[in-house]
Amino acid sequence: MAHDSDLPCDGDGICMVCKGKPGDGETLTCKTCVAPWHVACLSAPPETLAAAAQWECPDCSFVAGGANAAATAAVGVGSEIVAAIRAIESDGSLTEQEKAKRRQELMSGGGRRGDDEKEKVEKANGVLDLFDEGLNCSFCMQLPERPVTTPCGHNFCLKCFEKWIGQGKRTCANCRNAIPAKMASNPRINSALVIAIRMAKMSKTNASGGPPKEYHFVHNQNRPDKAYTTERAKKAGKANACSGKIFVTVPNDHFGPILAENDPERKQGVLVGETWEGRMECRQWGAHFPHVAGIAGQSEYGAQSVALSGGYEDDEDHGEWFLYTGSGGRDLSGNKRTNKMHSFDQKFDKSNEALRVSCRKGYPVRVVRSHKEKDSSYAPETGVRYDGIYRIEKCWRKAGIQGFMVCRYLFVRCDNAPAPWTSDDNGDRPRPLPSIPELKNATDITERKGVASWDYDEEKGCWMWKKPPPESRKPIDSVQEDGTTKVRRHRPALSIQERLLKEFSCSICRKVMSLPLTTPCAHNFCKSCLESSFAGQTFMKQRTCEGGRTLRTQKNIMKCPSCPNDISDFLQNPQVNRELMGVIESLQRQSKQTEDDEASEETDGTDEKPDVVPDVVSDDAELCSETSDILKEDAEGKEGIQKSPTKIKPQEQKKASGGDSIPTEKPLEKPDSVDDEHEKSGKETKKAAVDSKVKRTNKRKADDSPGARVKTRKQKA
DNA sequence: GGGCCCGCAGGG
DNA sequence: CCCTGCGGGCCC
Numbered sequence A: 001m002a003h004d005s006d007l008p009c010d011g012d013g014i015c016m017v018c019k020g021k022p023g024d025g026e027t028l029t030c031k032t033c034v035a036p037w038h039v040a041c042l043s044a045p046p047e048t049l050a051a052a053a054q055w056e057c058p059d060c061s062f063v064a065g066g067a068n069a070a071a072t073a074a075v076g077v078g079s080e081i082v083a084a085i086r087a088i089e090s091d092g093s094l095t096e097q098e099k100a101k102r103r104q105e106l107m108s109g110g111g112r113r114g115d116d117e118k119e120k121v122e123k124a125n126g127v128l129d130l131f132d133e134g135l136n137c138s139f140c141m142q143l144p145e146r147p148v149t150t151p152c153g154h155n156f157c158l159k160c161f162e163k164w165i166g167q168g169k170r171t172c173a174n175c176r177n178a179i180p181a182k183m184a185s186n187p188r189i190n191s192a193l194v195i196a197i198r199m200a201k202m203s204k205t206n207a208s209g210g211p212p213k214e215y216h217f218v219h220n221q222n223r224p225d226k227a228y229t230t231e232r233a234k235k236a237g238k239a240n241a242c243s244g245k246i247f248v249t250v251p252n253d254h255f256g257p258i259l260a261e262n263d264p265e266r267k268q269g270v271l272v273g274e275t276w277e278g279r280m281e282c283r284q285w286g287a288h289f290p291h292v293a294g295i296a297g298q299s300e301y302g303a304q305s306v307a308l309s310g311g312y313e314d315d316e317d318h319g320e321w322f323l324y325t326g327s328g329g330r331d332l333s334g335n336k337r338t339n340k341m342h343s344f345d346q347k348f349d350k351s352n353e354a355l356r357v358s359c360r361k362g363y364p365v366r367v368v369r370s371h372k373e374k375d376s377s378y379a380p381e382t383g384v385r386y387d388g389i390y391r392i393e394k395c396w397r398k399a400g401i402q403g404f405m406v407c408r409y410l411f412v413r414c415d416n417a418p419a420p421w422t423s424d425d426n427g428d429r430p431r432p433l434p435s436i437p438e439l440k441n442a443t444d445i446t447e448r449k450g451v452a453s454w455d456y457d458e459e460k461g462c463w464m465w466k467k468p469p470p471e472s473r474k475p476i477d478s479v480q481e482d483g484t485t486k487v488r489r490h491r492p493a494l495s496i497q498e499r500l501l502k503e504f505s506c507s508i509c510r511k512v513m514s515l516p517l518t519t520p521c522a523h524n525f526c527k528s529c530l531e532s533s534f535a536g537q538t539f540m541k542q543r544t545c546e547g548g549r550t551l552r553t554q555k556n557i558m559k560c561p562s563c564p565n566d567i568s569d570f571l572q573n574p575q576v577n578r579e580l581m582g583v584i585e586s587l588q589r590q591s592k593q594t595e596d597d598e599a600s601e602e603t604d605g606t607d608e609k610p611d612v613v614p615d616v617v618s619d620d621a622e623l624c625s626e627t628s629d630i631l632k633e634d635a636e637g638k639e640g641i642q643k644s645p646t647k648i649k650p651q652e653q654k655k656a657s658g659g660d661s662i663p664t665e666k667p668l669e670k671p672d673s674v675d676d677e678h679e680k681s682g683k684e685t686k687k688a689a690v691d692s693k694v695k696r697t698n699k700r701k702a703d704d705s706p707g708a709r710v711k712t713r714k715q716k717a
Numbered sequence B: 001g002g003g004c005c006c007g008c009a010g011g012g
Numbered sequence C: 001c002c003c004t005g006c007g008g009g010c011c012c
Helices: A049-053 A058-066 A069-075 A078-089 A096-107 A115-125 A158-166 A181-185 A191-207 A234-240 A279-284 A350-361 A437-441 A496-503 A527-533 A568-572 A578-594 A675-697 A699-703 A706-716
Strands: A027-029 A036-038 A147-149 A155-157 A295-298 A302-308 A321-325 A365-370 A384-399 A405-413 A443-447 A454-457 A462-465 A477-479 A485-487 A516-518 A524-526 A540-544 A550-555
Touching: A147 A158, A147 A191, A155 A158, A191 A516, A191 A578, A279 A384, A295 A350, A302 A321, A302 A350, A350 A384, A350 A405, A350 A443, A365 A405, A384 A437, A496 A578, A516 A527, A516 A578, A524 A527
Parallel strands: A302 A365
Antiparallel strands: A027 A036, A147 A155, A295 A302, A321 A405, A365 A384, A384 A405, A384 A443, A454 A462, A477 A485, A516 A524, A540 A550
């Protein structure tokens, strides 16, 4: 497209194409968005003066449907939008804020589309009603594919958003609020909204007859992108971290390569040679799920992957083939996770048996190597690397170096991509098995029986599944291009209410979110819960000097309760994600209809009208060390232009009326409290939130003190 | 650099 | 619920 190379002038009036500063007469102002553009650098400047007066920039013609031809064809309303925007812009009776508000209403699809067209689009999306929630992306007018949410609470397709950002825009296309640099450079998918869209589509499909589809949801979206450390695990840092989000859509008993279709994040799959910082990161990409154990597998089913990490001295690594040692046989007393010393024989059970199953069946086994594999030439220098698919050609038992019996496995590489260490650019071909001297003294020898599941196809010239891969025993969904879900296995369908609770619960109060907020790091919370978490904290750290004067020192870092990101900027003016709220509420309505009317509502805030954000009571107190609250409820800011977030007025926090109670709520600080106190209170509230999560996910910890645990192990030993 | 020992995740 | 485990930060 011609205008792809077109860019406007930046905030300083510098043309982003030629980097020069055009004079007054050399720029054109867009009729729609009022941005200045350098005429000389336009690929298609207006030809007449009249055209220049009514000129509309390439971005706005893009918004109206220039870039997404398919979407525009389906909707066919591009020119209508532009005409309507122009009408708004030329209406002298409106303030800039009102204009922005009108523009936003227009862009969010309200009352503009003709019924026929609307029906057409709805059919294409397989969904009704959703447009009433104003959910569609303002750019392509479709339900957002991979939605991202701005701090001002507006949702877009990731692609559309990135395109917008790529054009140098740094304001929300809906309300013109600033987009934080961090989000511009690294927008995050709002996975709760993904689920919301899917659920809404699904419930609609089910309602319109036909057999109800079974869907499942990985309860994954509340996890942060990085491994994180709970308060409880804090002292040992990453050593005891919880897993971050799993980025791929394979179940953890998936065999074979991780393909592009299971990588919604990058659409490339896990490639040979890919390297991660540690086992947690490796796990997040599905190459090897266990974060300590070396073998991923189930004794009755097979083993999916192994890690070579130098944990067993019997291992012998030759790159394209290696000898692997089974697990067990070691004394783990003293609460250890590993031990160099063997103290009893290994058996073909548990993981060792799982590997033997994979051997018999000829399953593909993913292999990762760690830098900790010290005496191998093939180990990566740092981190953990995915080295591709191997098969276990034989396994047996023999006396290990330390004299105890160990299980042994001959792994031979069979991947279509070349190994990371070879300069050959071809993948593997079937190769003769190496001779293994130790086999003469081996017992319990097992070899593959029959045709290997994963084998080389001479005609196609590649390794592939010759038998269908074993069906996953874990339910998991995989996201399709269109946002729908492919079902892998059946499982009793959850009620709408159950799903609501599972997918849209606030990770602070654990109830379905009321007034959901989406942070720039794409985590969702109830507005009231998030606010309460930071009650008493100020945007700026304050210090009171002896004279009683307040000194502003530095910005207070306020970490997202779900990840380490600083969300203090966001907290200054958090905007409710009204679209997400709309979907939640519409599902709640359906749930109410479907189930008994008597079914009591477990969620709060349902009486709240979607677009009514609780008003705030302004605190006029100007006490010198008053704790100014950073959380500014915006009364007028439901849509339209918000005030610049840099001005922070001391305001008493008011609990949102529909708010849930949170586990620990600390009363507001006394006026003369010092900042250390603020920090402490914030931390403790946060800690409580995290702790509640810990309790939920790890119930057994309650009466299982570390000491008791050590004792158990020691007693056994 | 080696040993200690923790929380977490998953199998059974 | 109990057991296991080719991590990993920290202390010495």
